[in-house]
Amino acid sequence: MKILLHVCCAPCSIMSIKKLRELNHDVTGFWYNPNIHPYMEYRSRRDAFRNYSKLIDLPSIYKDEYGLDEFCREVINNLDNRCKSCYAKRICVVAKYAKEHGYDAFCTSLLYSPYQDHEALKEVCYEIAKAFDIEFYYYDFRPYYREGQEEAKRLGIYMQKYCGCIFSEEDRYKKRIERERIKEEIDIEWEKYKKENQIEDLKKEF
Ligand code: SF4
Structure with missing residues (x-):
């Protein structure tokens, strides 16, 4: 089968491509991820995939659009x-391209990550496949997650620390931000209490 594989990042693409190729599919990569922010992060991920696709001889297409403003307006x-609209935005472009350029089906490396909403993603892909009259090639790549991560590390491929959008970057730090906020509040209260009760800094003794 001639499959157009949407690639969300190089690490997620490793096992997705490997598994599709093992089944003798003719795979082409398709980069379209306007959901990745800020720009330097976008560039690192795009270039990591560019290098990896050359390494494994994968023909690839780049719809190279950075989209912070538009993305934020759409989801705010x-x-x-x-996430559902973020999947749909990307998958629509992939399905349309696949249909117009003679592919048998499309697929996405987002199906590899256990951190994505797999069921919502599947639903979106099937709906879009129907709308564009093209097959969605479903494959659950998640069981190969560890293997893919190990291979990415071995090859020294850039590995991101958050999903992509600026909001997911904040989610990553949310717990730390909350801890810092509570600590700040306690310090303010303590200073007030010391002043009111004329207490020396006893905190140091504990
Ligand atoms: S968390 Fe990930 S999938 Fe969800 S909106 Fe952000 S970039 Fe898209």
Whole structure:
């Protein structure tokens, strides 16, 4: 089968490509991820995939669009459910391209990550496949997650620390931000209490 594989990043693409190739599919990579921010992060991920695709001889297409403003405008009123529209935005472009350029099906490396909402992603892909009259090639790559991560490390491929959008970067630090906020509040209260009760800094003794 001639499959157009949407690639969200190089580490996620490793096992996705390997498994599709093992089944003798003719795979082409398709880079389209306007959800990755800020720009230097976008560039690192795009270039990591560019280098990896050359290494494994994977023909690839780049729809190279950085989209912070547009992405934020689209999701800002529904931040809690932003992932579904983020999947749809990317998959629509992939499915349309696949249909117009004679591919048999499309697939996505997002199916590799256990951190994605797999069921929502699947649903979006099937809906879009129907709308564009092209097959969605479903494959659960998640069981190969560890193997893919090990291979990415071995090859020294850039590995990101958060999903992609600026909101997911904040999520990553949310717990730390909350701890710092509580600590700050306690310090302020303690200073107030010391002043009111004329206490020396006893905190140091504990
Ligand atoms: S968390 Fe990931 S999938 Fe969800 S909106 Fe952000 S970039 Fe897209």
